[in-house]
Amino acid sequence: MGVSPSSALQIVINNPGVLDQVYKVDQAKPLGQGSFGIVRKAKVKSTGAVRAVKSISKQLMKEKMNILMKEIEIMKAVDHPNSIMLYEIFEDERNLYLVMELCAGGCLHQRVRSSGHLREADAAVAMRQIFRAVFYLHRSHICHRDLKAENILLSTSASLAKTLLKVSDFGLSCTFRPKQYLLQRVGTLTHMSPEVLEKKYNQSCDIWACGIILYFLLSSDVPFQDEAQILRGRVSYSSKAWWDASQDVVAFLGRLLVKAARRQSAEQALQDQWFEKCLPATVEPVLRFTLLDDLRTYRELNKFKRAALSTVASMLDEAHISESRDIFASLDTDGDGLLSVAELEERLRKISLDKAMHRAYGRREIERIFQDMDDVGAPLKDFSYTEFLAATFNRAECLTEAVCREVFNALDKTQDGIIDFKELVSGNMPAPWWEPVLETDVAVAVVVVVLVFVVLLLVMICCRCC
Incomplete structure (x- = not known):
């Protein structure tokens, strides 16, 4: 494979x-x-x-x-x-x-069926997370093609306001090029857009599916049952479940369940006034003062160390990443899965509790955080989600010897207890990640044995990043 x-x-x-x-x-x-x-x-x-x-x-x-x-x-x-x-x-x-x-809360379909249907506030919480995922996928040129409540998983069994939703099941997903038409009729019939039935569509078919999901969340039903109904496109709001629905959500559905040329994008949907009116007020997590130092120090590490830290982050339990995850979600205001200079600067300017941090980090200092020190002349690079987790988890608590050994094993693809030069350049990481490594940490030897690697992580990374 x-x-x-x-x-x-x-x-x-x-x-x-x-x-x-x-x-x-x-x-x-x-x-x-x-x-x-x-x-x-x-x-x-x-x-x-x-x-x-x-x-x-x-x-x-x-x-x-x-x-x-x-x-x-x-x-x-x-x-x-x-x-x-x-x-x-x-x-x-x-x-x-x-x-x-692991998503222990089951799927969104089960949650709706167990409660009858959702209140608009809860539906807004769920749909905002779904649209953020879709916005990210489309920005990454990925079309899901089978979005439905059964494929939206809940991290925990807590209320929707206190759990993460996760888009899953990419079995029918595909990549696409700008302005490319997709020609295969795939997906679940009740969630297919008219243009999918006609076998000439683009990523906006996912937005139609989001409209079907929203309709389901509020009514525990879907608006269309067969091809004829889908092609006709008439949405009924006559059932009892819609008696108390706001005009805003009905208008929002009208911007989703419409011909592709007039359909909102995921980015536009996230800006819809329905979210502004229906989303419950939330308390933004306070940024600890060391956060910016953690981000800056992470970007100053070479790619080998950054990849090792990302691998460590992937092994941590919920208790060790929840704070960083919540901070990332609050900073990523447009929901595209990337933290930009503008988003971080805006947060520091907006929140009074962070005035001291804002004074310590002006525009130039913030831009330095986003500079890739392995490629100084390159444009500023946004922080991805996993990079943010890797930069901000608690080193003192999480970088145990056992964890470091597991990271070593993840890089030791021959499982012989040694990472040699051939493994460094064999494609275990994207080229040219290993070039700065050869100039720094492992230039003194042709091989990296497990003991040296553990010491490398525990001393050189932990001491510099704690």
Whole structure:
């Protein structure tokens, strides 16, 4: 199978080792079971972080292996708080094992069915997260093509205001070029847009599907049942569930469930007045004073160390990343999954509690944070979601020897206890990540053995970043 690196972790996540050496898999009741495999709960042995492991039979999937490979490649490219994360891939003679985020709250469809339908405020909370994920996917030139409430997972069983929603199931997703038309009729009929039925569409088909999801959240039903109804495009609001609906949400649905030429983009949808009026007030997390120093120090590290820290972040449990995740979500005001200079500067200017921080960091100092020190002449680089987590997690608590050894194993693709020069340049990370490494930390040796690597992380990274 393909060995392209994960965009989030900046390493190849295909692990040649044995799944049970890294994860303790719960062999009791599975979380789910489908035609091609089983999903089980697992824990990272070094950190206790809970994950979902999807085992897929190679024999059963042999006729559709190319579809699975496309799905995996798209999951590798996704890095957003509201999209499911693929952490690692294992393989043996019989199965592929995909290690992913565990969403213990079930799916959005189940949540709606159990409550009858949602209040508008709760629907706004859910749809804002879904649109943020779709905005990110479209900015990354990915069209999901099967958005529906069943494919929106909840991180926990807490209320919608207190849990993260995650877009999942990229089995029908594809990449696209600007102005390209997609020609395959794929997806779930009740969520297909008219142009999908006509086999000439673009990424705006996802926006139509978001409209169907919103309609479902508020009524526990879908507006269209068959092709004729979809092509006719008449949305009914006559059921009892719509008696108390606001004019704003009906108007919003009218901007989503409309011909593609007049349909809103995800970015436009996020700016709709319905969200402004319906979203409940939230308290923005306070930025700790050391946050900007953490971001600046992270960007000053070479790519090898940054990739190692990103791998560490992928192994941490919810308790160690929740604060950083919430801060990132509050700073990423447009929801595109990237933290920009303008967004950070605006936050510092806006919040009175951060006046001291704003005085310490003017425009020039903020721009330095976004400078890639491995490529000084390049344009300023936004922080991705995983980069932000990697830059801001608590080093003193999380960088244990056990974690460092697991990071080493993730980079040691031959599993011989040594990372040699051939492995450094073999594609385990995107080129030319290893060039600055050869000029710094490992220039003194042809190989990096496990003890040296552990010391490298614990001393050179922990001491510089704590």
